[in-house]
Amino acid sequence: MKSVYSFYADAAIIALQSILAHKLRAFLTLIGIIIGVASVILVAASIDGLNSYVTETVSKVLGANHFMISRIAFVGNVSQEDFEKMDRRNKRLTWEDLDWLINECTTCSEVGAEAQTRRDLKENGQDLFGTQIIGDTANMAEITDKTISEGRFLLPHEVTHSEWVCVIGNDVREKFFPGQNPIDKTVKIDGMPMRIVGVEEKRGTMFGNSLDNMVYIPLTSFERLFGRRWTLQLHGKASNHDDFQSTIEEARMSMRIKHKLKSNEEDDFGLVNVEQVNNQVDQFTGAIATVVVPITFISLVVGGIVVMNIMLVSVTERTFEIGLRKALGARKRQILLQFLIESSFLTTVGGAIGILAAIGIARLITYGTGITMTVSIFYVVLSVAFSGGIGIIAGLYPAMKAAKLDPIVALTKN
Amino acid sequence: MKIRWNRFFPIETILMALANLRGNKFRSILTVVGIVIGVLTVIVIASLLTGVRNNIVQIVEEYGVNNIYAFHLSTGPRIGNRDRSEYKRKPLTSEDGDVIRAQASAVEDVANTAFVWGIDNTISYNGFTYKQADLQGASPSYARVANLSIREGRFFNDIDDDHRRNVMVLGVNAANAMFPNSSKIAGSEVQMAGKTWEVVGVLEKRKGSFFGENEEDNLVLIPFQTVRKLSARSDFVMLVIRAKTGQLPQAMDQIEEILRRQRGVKFNEPNNFDLGTADRFIEQFDSIFGAIGLIAIAISSVGLLVGGIGVMNIMLVSVTERTREIGVRKAIGARRRDIVSQFLFEAMTLTFMGGLIGVVLAIGISYLLMLLLPSLPASIPLWAIVAGLGVSIAVGLIFGVWPARKASRLDPIEALRYE
Numbered sequence: 001m002k003s004v005y006s007f008y009a010d011a012a013i014i015a016l017q018s019i020l021a022h023k024l025r026a027f028l029t030l031i032g033i034i035i036g037v038a039s040v041i042l043v044a045a046s047i048d049g050l051n052s053y054v055t056e057t058v059s060k061v062l063g064a065n066h067f068m069i070s071r072i073a074f075v076g077n078v079s080q081e082d083f084e085k086m087d088r089r090n091k092r093l094t095w096e097d098l099d100w101l102i103n104e105c106t107t108c109s110e111v112g113a114e115a116q117t118r119r120d121l122k123e124n125g126q127d128l129f130g131t132q133i134i135g136d137t138a139n140m141a142e143i144t145d146k147t148i149s150e151g152r153f154l155l156p157h158e159v160t161h162s163e164w165v166c167v168i169g170n171d172v173r174e175k176f177f178p179g180q181n182p183i184d185k186t187v188k189i190d191g192m193p194m195r196i197v198g199v200e201e202k203r204g205t206m207f208g209n210s211l212d213n214m215v216y217i218p219l220t221s222f223e224r225l226f227g228r229r230w231t232l233q234l235h236g237k238a239s240n241h242d243d244f245q246s247t248i249e250e251a252r253m254s255m256r257i258k259h260k261l262k263s264n265e266e267d268d269f270g271l272v273n274v275e276q277v278n279n280q281v282d283q284f285t286g287a288i289a290t291v292v293v294p295i296t297f298i299s300l301v302v303g304g305i306v307v308m309n310i311m312l313v314s315v316t317e318r319t320f321e322i323g324l325r326k327a328l329g330a331r332k333r334q335i336l337l338q339f340l341i342e343s344s345f346l347t348t349v350g351g352a353i354g355i356l357a358a359i360g361i362a363r364l365i366t367y368g369t370g371i372t373m374t375v376s377i378f379y380v381v382l383s384v385a386f387s388g389g390i391g392i393i394a395g396l397y398p399a400m401k402a403a404k405l406d407p408i409v410a411l412t413k414n
Numbered sequence: 415m416k417i418r419w420n421r422f423f424p425i426e427t428i429l430m431a432l433a434n435l436r437g438n439k440f441r442s443i444l445t446v447v448g449i450v451i452g453v454l455t456v457i458v459i460a461s462l463l464t465g466v467r468n469n470i471v472q473i474v475e476e477y478g479v480n481n482i483y484a485f486h487l488s489t490g491p492r493i494g495n496r497d498r499s500e501y502k503r504k505p506l507t508s509e510d511g512d513v514i515r516a517q518a519s520a521v522e523d524v525a526n527t528a529f530v531w532g533i534d535n536t537i538s539y540n541g542f543t544y545k546q547a548d549l550q551g552a553s554p555s556y557a558r559v560a561n562l563s564i565r566e567g568r569f570f571n572d573i574d575d576d577h578r579r580n581v582m583v584l585g586v587n588a589a590n591a592m593f594p595n596s597s598k599i600a601g602s603e604v605q606m607a608g609k610t611w612e613v614v615g616v617l618e619k620r621k622g623s624f625f626g627e628n629e630e631d632n633l634v635l636i637p638f639q640t641v642r643k644l645s646a647r648s649d650f651v652m653l654v655i656r657a658k659t660g661q662l663p664q665a666m667d668q669i670e671e672i673l674r675r676q677r678g679v680k681f682n683e684p685n686n687f688d689l690g691t692a693d694r695f696i697e698q699f700d701s702i703f704g705a706i707g708l709i710a711i712a713i714s715s716v717g718l719l720v721g722g723i724g725v726m727n728i729m730l731v732s733v734t735e736r737t738r739e740i741g742v743r744k745a746i747g748a749r750r751r752d753i754v755s756q757f758l759f760e761a762m763t764l765t766f767m768g769g770l771i772g773v774v775l776a777i778g779i780s781y782l783l784m785l786l787l788p789s790l791p792a793s794i795p796l797w798a799i800v801a802g803l804g805v806s807i808a809v810g811l812i813f814g815v816w817p818a819r820k821a822s823r824l825d826p827i828e829a830l831r832y833e
Contacts, residue, residue, distance in 0.1 A: 024730065028726060028730070029727060031723050035723075039713070080545055120502075129501070130499075292710075296716065298455050302451050302720040303720045305444055305448045305451075306448060306724035309724060310727060313728070
């Protein structure tokens with residue numbers, strides 16, 4: 001046992017000594033690996049950062065554990081024929097469907113409904129174009145995780161009595177009430193003055209579209225204002241993440257029962273949930289990653305070549321030493337191991353420093369510019385494994401060359 | 415007078431460097447490979463990016479470099495939705511086109527196109543149906559203004575337009591989908607929106623393509639006035655205006671002035687319409703694409719950087735190994751400058767060779783890509799080749815300076831004693 005230990009320990013000590021003997025050279029070799037590893041991790045981190053930025057924005061807009069049933073809904077692309085089929089088959093969703101879902105979906109913590117349209121608002125000669133007018137039930141704030149910065153969201157009795165009240169988004173507030181308290185003032189929608197009861201916190205933009213150009217009004221008032229021909233979007237929320245899928249299934253089943261669908265018929269409504277949207281985002285960023293990440297790995301390969309080159313130099317320089325060790329009884333394995341340890345030590349240390357550097361730079365960028373960078377364990381492990389592997393591969397040829405040296409030739413050289 | 419050529423181009427030093435590289439073949443090859451990979455990546459990426467850009471330029475210019483597109487909404491690539499306030503603007507009309515034709519001296523011709531909506535654009539013929547039609551209305555002058563070439567039959571004439579006839583000109587995709595093996599398409603009668611339409615012509619396939627696709631090939635054109643009869647709601651008109659050769663800027667100014675007058679824009683208000691040219695589309699594209707290209711090239715040049723560090727490392731080793739040789743050279747009168755240039759040229763020779771091989775391989779790979787994936791655009795830009803070679807020499811220069819200076823500073827006495 002002790003001999004096995006000392007065998008590895010000796011090899012490691014010799015490797016370390018030779019690295020320390022050429023500090024500058026080792027340092028330069030390390031830098032190649034460091035740059036390689038750091039660039040892989042950083043590029044991956046910015047792609048993951050993009051992903052989590054979009055996912056966060058999506059969940060900010062949609063709310064966690066949230067699903068939606070509407071007449072036609074899908075994530076991603078759908079062919080023209082499928083769309084037309086849905087358009088022909090699917091029925092309008094009504095208040096009846098909402099009541100049914102509230103009663104039947106027992107695992108749903110909340111069920112609400114929404115309808116939306118766009119209007120241009122005009123107030124005191126100021127224009128605000130394309131404001132989203134959203135008719136909501138009172139529980140929609142909870143379902144979609146809305147944050148109200150001033151006042152409150154709509155109340156249940158305001159919805160039942162279809163009162164002329166509204167909650168405005170930040171864009172509306174800044175356009176019409178800059179520096180004022182908008183609560184209890186009014187905005188006109190299609191000429192109907194609405195009393196403002198709350199202001200939603202600023203949500204920012206998604207893909208260049210403002211998420212704050214909104215006015216929420218009671219769903220009943222929405223129908224009074226714009227007519228009752230609208231199809232409702234039903235929104236549900238699962239009580240927790242573990243039950244999310246089963247809740248969605250339950251909601252789907254109860255809607256199928258309500259619509260009297262036979263078991264072989266397709267759904268005549270669309271159901272989307274937050275996770276489908278996130279999968280779509282993952283697909284998109286995944287596609288970017290498969291193109292860009294391999295390009296960054298090229299620099300790691302180049303770093304590996306540098307390691308190999310330096311190891312070859314090291315073998316050539318130490319021909320005499322190797323000859324001597326062999327003459328004194330060192331076996332091939334030991335020589336091989338000595339050089340392999342040296343090269344993989346170099347790349348592993350380089351990899352470790354690279355990771356630290358990448359994490360530091362990522363922090364700095366996030367701190368300095370506000371761009372989200374997510375250093376993911378996957379790419380850290382991948383690049384460490386890759387750099388370690390490079391160390392072994394790049395060290396293998398020089399190590400074998402050293403191990404194969406004939407001691408007599410080696411000793412007479414120089 | 416004897417000109418000392420070797421001052422400008424030190425042949426002897428280069429020969430010495432080459433001999434030295436030959437002496438350490440394997441080491442040199444490995445060092446070169448690092449540079450080769452670096453240069454290769456940069457050039458292949460650059461050539462893919464250039465290929466995409468060339469395709470865009472080709473598509474845009476195929477419509478005509480002297481064309482101006484006037485529309486009431488802003489056009490071109492943008493992030494996010496159009497500003498909703500633009501939808502308040504009133505569309506351009508064919509009268510605007512008539513006024514431009516009559517009053518703008520730098521304008522050769524004007525064509526009206528109309529976007530058609532509100533009708534079912536499914537075209538059926540003999541059991542075949544075609545749903546992807548990009549249905550547009552166009553005035554008879556459109557064929558000339560937009561450089562359309564007709565494969566078969568004819569384009570609309572004024573009679574078709576004035577009488578609002580139900581005739582159509584098919585794009586190549588629609589023609590191929592509905593008439594898979596018929597050689598005579600013109601004169602056939604197809605069904606669309608519950609009416610019978612006579613196909614009077616078929617367009618030639620557009621030459622430019624973006625990943626093998628060109629939207630134009632999906633076109634199905636009907637006379638401009640027929641659109642008015644078919645769907646009164648389709649009132650979005652785009653004017654395609656051809657300027658006289660070399661008079662594009664004048665034409666732009668004249669059109670802007672006429673349209674402002676026509677639309678009653680006050681002098682202190684911005685234009686409530688959009689004038690696009692081929693150049694502007696390309697510019698807009700470049701402003702988006704340039705950033706992507708910069709990031710891609712930056713990422714791919716990391717490999718080159720690592721390769722450069724490898725060169726520096728090997729040159730340092732080389733200096734250490736040849737300490738005695740340097741000592742001898744110095745002892746018999748070599749100046750610092752000579753030693754510096756010896757090692758600098760050695761490094762540059764090394765990286766230049768890498769650059770050369772990298773460029774050759776990159777050209778090979780780009781051609782291979784074009785051969786294997788014809789839809790993938792790739793075009794090797796000359797600047798990338800020149801830059802590849804230049805950068806590789808520069809890498810040698812930058813990463814060779816330190817080892818070379820180190821060598822030149824050696825004390826000959828110490829160096830000769832070095833074991």
